[in-house]
Amino acid sequence: MKINWGTGIVIAFGLFMAFILYFVVEVQSNSKYDNDLVVEEYYKHDAQFGKEMERIQNAQDLPEKPKVELTTQGAQITFPVTFVPTKIKGKVSLYRPSNKKMDFEVPISISEPTLLVPKKSLVGGRWDINMEWQYEGKSYLSKETIYIN
Known part of the structure; x- marks a missing residue:
């Protein structure tokens, strides 16, 4: 054939x-x-983009920016020493890009300029950290990426 x-x-x-x-x-x-989408309500989140950029710019304009450091106890977030720690309010959101079920938030309620995210809460791999906080009526937003071994 x-x-x-x-x-x-x-x-x-x-x-x-x-x-x-x-x-x-x-x-x-x-x-x-x-x-799945990284953010559940993507279009609502997109509508708030201008306000988010303003908060990011506020954080960039700070002479001393928050720092994220890995320690033996976990991820330590250090806020600027010029801020009074008890007046800082907000939340720290930890996103795991590879698994949405591992995402969690930690409220910012501190008496010293550091916030510790315990190591037992952090599985090895990449974590995206969004720090949203307010201080004396001004809003700030910082984004960091860390890698846990």
Whole structure:
């Protein structure tokens, strides 16, 4: 049996379409390929982008910026010493890009300029840290990325 060019091209297109369709079904049905958004309400978050940029600029304008350091106890966040620690209010959000279920928040309620996130709460890998805080009516936002071994 001889196959001409036209039949060969149709068979090749058919096999290629079946191959692509298989991968589309596999990715949509298998939970291993989780494709959730990083933020649940993405469009609401996007609408607040201007305010977020203003808070980031406020943090950038500080002469001394908050620092995140890894210690043996965990991740230590040090706020500027020019701030009175009891007047700093807000939250620290820790995001795990590879697993949304590991995300958590720590409220900022401190009596000294440091906040410690215990090491037992941090699994090895990449963590994105968003520090949102207010001090004397002014809002700040800092973003850091850390890697835990």
